[in-house]
Amino acid sequence: MLIKAECVRGRVFATWAEAKLGLFEYIDGFYDSRRIQKRLCYLSPIEFEEKHYAEHATTEPLNLKPRQPALTS
Known part of the structure; x- marks a missing residue:
């Protein structure tokens, strides 16, 4: 998968969780x-x-004018 290769090329991850986080951040x-x-x-x-x-x-x-409250009788 190209995206995975782009993300992890030249990087070393200590854990699977770190690798997943790195891939998520890249994507x-x-x-x-x-x-x-x-x-x-x-x-x-x-x-x-x-x-x-x-x-x-x-x-x-x-239209940045504030809305006027409705008048009640």
């Missing part, structure tokens, strides 16, 4: 969030989200 911290994906137009998920929010920030102004 969660790098592989899933930073690698480019074809379905996201060859952007990483982080880049895709940044682009999405940047595009919507200019087209949809935020």
